[in-house]
Structure formats: C-alpha cells, structure tokens
Amino acid sequence: MLHDVGRPKQSSKDVGDDDQPSSRCSLGFLKAGWFWAVVIVVTLICVAAPIGVKTTKRLNDPVTDPPRYKFDGTALNTTIPESFDVSWGLNPNESLTCDVVTADMPDAPVPKGKPAAALKLQGDKLVTAAGKEVQIHGVNWFGFNNGKTMVDGLDGENTVSHTWQSGDFATIVYQLRLLGFNAVRLPFLFNDLLARKPQDYSKPCPEQPPSSQELAARTTNPALPAAPNAPLPVKFVAPEGSEAGRCNAYVPNAGNVLSRYLWVVQYFVASGFYVVLDYHPHGVDLEPGVLETEQNFASAWLRVWKALTCLPNYEKDIKGRMLLDLLNEPDGVGLTWGGSTDSPPLTGYLLTAMDAIDMQSPNQALYIVQVRKLCALVVHKA
Secondary structure, eight states, rough: OOOOOOOOOOOOOOOGGGOOOOHHHHOOOGOOOOHHHHHHHHHHIIIHHHHHHHEEETTTSOOOOOOOOOOGGGGGGGOOOSSSSSGOOOTTTTTTHHHHHHTTOOOOOOOOOOOOOEEEEEETTOOOTTTOOOOEEEEEEEEEOTTTTOOOOOOOSTTTGGGGHOOOOHHHHHHHHTTTEEEEEEEEEHHHHHHHOOOOEEEOOOOOOHHHHHHHHHHTTSSSSTTOOOOOSSSSOOOTBBBEEEEETTTOOOHHHHHHHHHHHHHHHTTTTTEEEEEOOOSTTTTTTTTTHHHHHHHHHHHHHHHTTTTTIIIIIIISEEEEEEESSSSGGTTSSSSOOOOOOHHHHHHHHHHHHHSEEEEEEEOOEEEEEEEEEEEEOO
C-alpha cells in the first residue's frame, strides 16, 4: 500500500471581525516584486513539494528519494567474433579436469537452500527417484543472451527499481516461488558467457528488506480468501554477501559471465527450481562460428556442461535438476531435420552435442529437443 501524501492542512483558527482587513487598507504592495517572490516560494513549498514526494512500498518506512544509480553499460559493447573462438570450446576426446575447465572461474559462495527432488525420465514422464511424477511450471527469464550479463530487468533507474521487491534478484526469485513456479529457463549465448565481463548490478535500495510474510502478502491477491495463519511454502533466506541498503550486492562480479551464470543456476536450484539451460541465438549471424560445424556446436556446449559438473555441489544439489535446451527454435537459424544444400541436418548437431556431453557424464543429462516452434520433447540419450 502507498502512503497518501496530501497537501498541508490549513489552520483551523477562525477569523473574527477584528481580524478583517480594513477597506481603507492600501493594496499597493501587490505591485511590489518582493510580494510575488514570497507568493512563488510559498506555493512551491505548500503545493509542488507534497505532490513531488516519492512514496515507498512499505507503510512503516520513511519516505525517501533513492540516490540515482547509473549502469555504465561497458559490458554491452563486446565485439562479436567473426569466427568461432576455439578457446570457447572443449575437445570431447581429451581428458578434461576441473582444474583446466574452471581456471578462469573464481570461487563464489555456494547458495544454500532446499533443492527440489532430482528428476529422471520414465516413459513419457518426468519422475523423482521414488517414481512420483513431476509437472513443470516454468517461467522464462532472459538476460544472458542480450548482453546484459545477468537476468534482465535489474538495471532500472526509477524509484520502483530501487526497491527490494522489484529490483533485487533474490527477492524476485522468492516471489516467483510463492507464485507456484518450480522451473526457470535461462537463455544464453556462448559469446555472452565466455567473451564478456560481468556488469555490476548492485544498487541502493533504501528500504529495509521485506520479511517472508510481507512478500507473501504482496504476492497474494488480497481479493482471494486465504486460510488463517497458512504456512509459507518456503522461507526467504538472504544470500550470503547481502548488504544493508543495497540490492544485488551478493551477485558475483569476478571472472567471466559463465561464472555468474552458473551461480544464478545454483541459486535457483537452492530455491527449489528446476533449471533449463537454453542456447538461444536470435539469428544465423549472431554467433556465426558456433553453428558453422557440428563439432563447434558440441564443443561450445561441452564447455558449459563441464563447468556445471565441476561445481562443488553438482552431485549433491545440481544433478538431476537441469534440462538442456540445446538449440532454441532451430528453424530460425536455418536448421531442419532433413537438412539442405546449405546446412547439414539438425540431428547431426544435436547428436554430436549429446555424444560429447554423455562421454563426460554418462546418463546424466536430460535434453529438450525443439521440433518446431512451440513444440518440444524431453529426451534422455540412451
């Protein structure tokens, strides 16, 4: 709810007969410049100022005007390589140790939480180890595929963007969980993950961080009846590295963007989400080298997958909570099942990437295969 900010109240003092101005009083002061200067100043104080006051989302917080924060945008100007950068990929035929794969990925605090049950494919259903069917209710959150180097929407400069509810990554993730989502798709480009530097998204958030109960109240439609004292499905826990008065201060900035991407993956998993890693080129010319050959495509995917499996909590928390969307809308980049004179069949790209990943991590990956736009299958390579 918002505070109602009204105009200053007028004095309640009655004006008696003795206070009435005399009809003989001179009005010459109306022509004086000082009089109109005073009128303008009083008007600004009494009328314009209350209208211009910005309010916050919390009833008990003082009204504050957040300091301006401007993102430098330097990470958005990375030149797209003309051809495939071999340093991006990994050779599936070589022995790949985590020391080599993570050499340019500094350690970051592992997000703590309660991951969902690991998944496996049983017939045409996703089930847990106990055989319980799981339905995916997901949301798409782009940002690692358009140069932002983080999920998009955290770089606003207006008042709302400087509130925890609308400008802080972890707080937004918690609200998504309260809304009933249990999965997120994170689109990316290899160029964004491996050739850019992370942009700093920490910013002033003058309010006090909201409690779990406050976020639940904000997320729930107040017009709907709610059970009294209904327990929260999950409890919000601030990430390690959080700072008072600053949103996103805990988001890692060191290393390449792949380091941050994997931290975001870990945070979602710790928050009870399944995560879809989605390679999402917008056209054939955006990353010209990646799809130039099946080997380039497989080698780039292997770099991301191997880095994922090298995370210290992969076996305990990550394994079984990932779905790999190897190529978003392949017909949009000119790849079809039957192939053409200009490109080999889509099956060659997919199977080459699956073989490379399966060679490193046998029977661990679940894949989403997009057959056409708006049509996808979940498969497990046998």
